[in-house]
Amino acid sequence: MRSLLKLIFVLIFSTGLSAQNPSVDIEKYSFGIELSDNDDIISGTTDIHYKLRSATDSIVLDLVMMDEAGKGMKVDSILSGGKILKFKQYNEKLAIVNPQDTSALKIYYHGVPKDGLIISKNKYGDRTFFGDNWPNRAHNWLPVIDHPSDKAFVDFKVTVPSHYQVVANGRLKELSNLESGEVYYHYSSEVALPTKVMVIGVAEFAVQHLEEIQDIPVSSWVYRENKEAGFYDYAQAKKVLEYFIEKIGPYPYSKLANVQSTTRFGGMENASNIFYFENSVTGKRESEFLIAHEIAHQWFGDSASETDWSHLWLSEGFATYLTDLYAEDTYGKAKLDEKLKDERDQVIAFSKKSNTPVVDSSRTNYIELLNANSYEKGAWTLHMLRRKIGDENFWSSIRQYYQKYKLSNASTEDLKNVFEEVSGQDLDAFFRQWVLQYGHPVIKSDWSYKRKTIQLTIEQLQENNFNFPLQIKFHYKDGTSEIKDLEISEKAENFEFRSDKKPVKIELDPETNLLFEEAGA
Ligand SMILES: [Zn+2]
Known part of the structure; x- marks a missing residue:
């Protein structure tokens, strides 16, 4: 992602640790969500399919419970194998006792999201709903195991007043008018996703379907007031997508939707439907590198994800450097140098405030990891690797790393091993000094x-x-x-x-x- 006001986020959010539940592996979420214009209450019905890795008498999910002010989620009932189950909500957890059926649960709940699903007005005063889950804020509105290492298939079945359109991950399987006068959208992701990029976007959109790029449908979803400018700006996604498919390999998802949104980030790489901040649309194509950054994330971050937050540079350093490479390919070496110099300045400035390494397991507030180490120093590490092993080995390593870890998770060690295998070089000292230790020459x-x-x-x-x-x-x-x-x-x-x-x-x-x-x- 790209944040607009990184420092302010640090002050606003304090994220709790999410449930890494070693005995449960979630295979699929099916989120039924009903939204209305009367209030900000969402009604949810979540079907969860899971595998038990070991015997357990309870399953613990992440879900923010309702507080005294009525913010948060209240679970109404949970069914499994036709039986009503006992459960307990505490803080940000939902513990389900003795799941009868060992593979499926149905959770009924409701509440006003404290965070995670941003219900607000856009700059034109129109009501909008946008999922905004990074890093582990999905459990403010969805019962999940909120960690990137537990990927799952996801369906969103969303019912909204008929003046809205809904975008979500994956393919649109159903769009129906209901007796109630509302509309129903069913989206389904064909591959497993991390919760950080499972979202819906609901607004009065203008939608343009562009031509397919290598069989991938590309579309632009912008506020109706921004139709002309937005369609013009977001159409740049086509050449970006083409470049990355050629350089990295097949795109991981069934579509690419570029969505104007009202959230807190400048851009968020939600899988197959990227959310960009409102003013990314100017009619002057000023967001080309933001678009490139978020599209690069579809491979790195969304598909090949970090094993844990401390390896965030495998998302952000990659998205930053792949954007630099796109800039070099599109505008020449001088543009690459300009971007690298700017990134170097940011690394130096950050090093005056913090003597932490790129791989930083000391943070529990993950928003703090949105720093120049994860982005710009990560990008520089890849740049120096490229110079060290040469362009051919570099691209070959990038492709092999992606092939090996797509739709899965990788650590810095995994990346190093691939680069060593491809280049035949011992890269221990290189990785130690640039990403495991702090500082620079x-x-x-x-x-x-x-x-x-x-x-x-x-x-x-x-x-x-x-x-x-x-x-x-x-x-x-x-x-x-x-x-x-x-x-x-x-x-x-x-x-x-x-x-x-x-x-x-x-x-x-x-x-x-x-x-x-x-x-x-
Ligand atoms: Zn990013």
Whole structure:
């Protein structure tokens, strides 16, 4: 995702730990949801199909219980195998006692969502409903195991007043007018998804069906007031989708819907229906890189997901760097360099506030992981890997990693193993210094020219010593220049180069290949 106001989120949300229930594996959720214009109460009927990995006398799901103010969800009854089951709600949990049938449950509940399903008005004053689950906020409105490692198939069966349209994950299987005057939408996902990207969007949309890209239907869902501008802007998704399919492999889902929405994030990579913030539509195609970021997530984050939040860079670093690569392919190397320099500045700025590594298991408020380590340093790590093993090995590794972990979960170690296998290189030290330890090289350089020799000193000023390749460019008075490749491993190293000409200046990392900070710069 891309957030607009990362820092404010940190203050607003404090997320609890979700149930990682080792004895239960959810196979499928079928969420029946009724929405109305009279109030913000949702009525839910959830069918859950699951497998028991080991015997248990209770199943614990995540669901925020109703508080005294009436916010949260109240479970009315639970059925299994035709019998009514006992249950207990406490805080953010729902414990179901002695499930009779060992494979299916039906939960009836209702309430006003505290969060997770954002019921509000859009900028035109029209009422809208948008799911907004990241990281583990789905259990504010859906009874789930709210962790990316327990993926499940999902159906949404949504009943709404007839002036709305509904978008949700997967394929539309039914759209019916009901006797009540309401409309009923049934969407079904053909593959298992993590709860963080299971959503519905309900609004008065204008919908455009674009041509298919490699058999994937692409559509734009925008507010009716934004029809012309929105259709124009979101049509850029077609070329982005085509680029990523060509580079990574087949798209994981049955459709791609790009949806203007009213939530809290700038963009959210909900599987097969991406939500973008209201003002992503301008009629000037200013959201191309946001669209690229969220589409890249369909492979990385949604399909190949992190095993746990501490490996979030496998989502966000990938989406960030794949957007950089799309930018390079579309606009050239100068655009890539511009983006990388901006990302490097963000990593450096973040390092002044936090000395945490990219893989950071110290956080319990996962919103705090939406930081420059997960996004920009993750992207830089991939960029340096690409330079280290070459473009061919890089893309081959990306494809193999995706093939191996699609519709599943991976850790940083899993990624490293694939890159090592493909490149034949030992990448232990590389991953240790860039993602497992904090910091980056802070380089001080000094040079002099005597007796036709350039004497160069390179010092690392940061705490942890790094090993890295460093390019140096000597600029001469006559306008010519020369690049030298160095390997740096010591705290301080001296180099000598024969040269008939005295340089007028030296430049570190002229090709934008290294994440570093220039001391005194
Ligand atoms: Zn993202």
